[in-house]
Amino acid sequence: MGRQPCCDKVGLKKGPWTAEEDKKLVDFILTNGQCCWRAVPKLAGILRCGKSCRLRWTNYLRPDLKRGLLSESEEKLVIELHSRLGNKWSKIASQLPGRTDNEIKNHWNTHIKKKLRKMGIDPITHKPISSTDEHHLQEGQQQQVGVVAGEDGRSENIILQCPQRQEEEKSVSVSSSFDFVETDIFLQKSPGFCTDEVPMIQPHEITVPCASTASYSSTSLPSSCFSSSPSLKAEEIQFPCMEWPEPIYLCEMDDFSQWDLISNVGDGKLAFDHLNQHQRTASWNQESSN
DNA sequence: AATTATAACAACCGCAGCGTG
DNA sequence: ACACGCTGCGGTTGTTATAAT
Structure with missing residues (x-):
């Protein structure tokens, strides 16, 4: 050999x-x-x-790389995808054209993690920190089959996460992840959420920003923008009626000229x-x- | 102005999956 | 079937810039 x-x-x-x-x-x-x-x-x-x-x-x-900080909508997408996929940075990156797994991973570790913690959300479980331990205990009791109980909370967390993560990786198009729904509801109910940092815009609130270049709606989105994702298709991500801000869709030619x-x-x-x-x-x- | 702390991000390391001989 | 190399991925570290003291 x-x-x-x-x-x-x-x-x-x-x-x-x-x-x-x-x-x-x-x-x-x-x-x-x-x-x-x-x-x-x-x-x-x-x-x-x-x-x-x-x-x-x-x-x-x-x-084709975009540079600069992730936009608010990109951050939100990262949070959602992370709640479904966990630290699958390459899969998450495949949904953000022009962004690399390394870039997203760095941004997660330096920005998003802190923001979520600041909001009282566990960046790993996407659940409110205050109820995380108790919540896990309850879930653990419900999912005892095949679970070897760990002696500490840490090992228990891992056990609890894995089956769900694996299922979600098999089918990301599942209607909605419980984790994300819970996080999202919490975010909506949190007036103290740092809206100047990561505003959680509801789908119907998102509008395509005015720009000098052509605007894109979800219906006019070129499917090729997502061709780099073998395992996840854009249409499988559940964002009903959401119109994406331009930066997410475009692998802009502007980027090349810049x-x-x-x-x-x-x-x-x-x-x-x-x-x-x-x-x-x-x-x-x-x-x-x- | 100098020093220290923190933030940001590029790059490295080690592992796993897959393909090939 | 096995061993090995290649590639990609995720975790971690190192370096630099900036802010704070």
């Missing part, structure tokens, strides 16, 4: 990517497409392992304009706020 190891790690670089490395990787993929990641670093002349190249491309260099890494300088050649990461993020943020 003469396959070579994935990467021998000897002489391979780690840490932040340089402008030159980015350029090499982008040039290579734009020229050759995404092929065997193991071969990419050698062919592109990059001293990284294929895994690192793949991550850099998928999380940062891909031209993407400053690559620009066509004529005769088919691409110029690479590397900004440092924070400069770029700042400029994206600024653009998105305009």
Whole structure:
């Protein structure tokens, strides 16, 4: 079985990517497409392992990525999907075009988690924290079949979550997750909910914002926007009568034009304009706020 | 102005599933 | 059937920027 190891790690670089490395990787993929990641670093002349190249491309260099903070509606969608799927970041990301699993995971850990806790909601169970333990105890009693009782609450939680999560992963189109319904009801009843942070807009309250570009309704949504999701189809997510804000739907061409890494300088050649990461993020943020 | 704490996010690590020889 | 490599995923860490003292 003469396959070579994935990467021998000897002489391979780690840490932040340089402008030159980015350029090499982008040039290579734009020229050759995404092929065997193991071969990419050698062919592109990059001293990284294929895994690192793949991550850099998928999380940062891909031209269809949106930048900047998640919009309110994106956050709400993340919360809902998380209540159904748990930490299945890739599945959640597949429902947010232009967002990566890493980005969503980071946003969850740094923003959403705190907001939910601040609101008294357990970000893991999506239930009110005050009643979480008691609630689990009751549920545990109802679901004793096949359950090995843990000695502490922690292990019990895991036992309680798993069957439901597994079922939901098999069929996300199930009418409504109990967890999410409970969270949603709680959010609606919480006047103290930080509306300036994550407003929970009801479906009928969501309107497509006025924008200079064409507006999209749910009926005009291009199905291709969701083609990246093998396991979840957009229409399976239950959002009756919901009209999505534009940013969620569009893998905008605007995004490509705003993407400053690559620009066509004529005769088919691409110029690479590397900004440092924070400069770029700042400029994206600024653009998105305009 | 300097130092410390916190936030944000890019990148790494290890594991699991799947495909291939 | 088995061993191994490749890829993708999720958890975690490291680095940098910003805010607070």
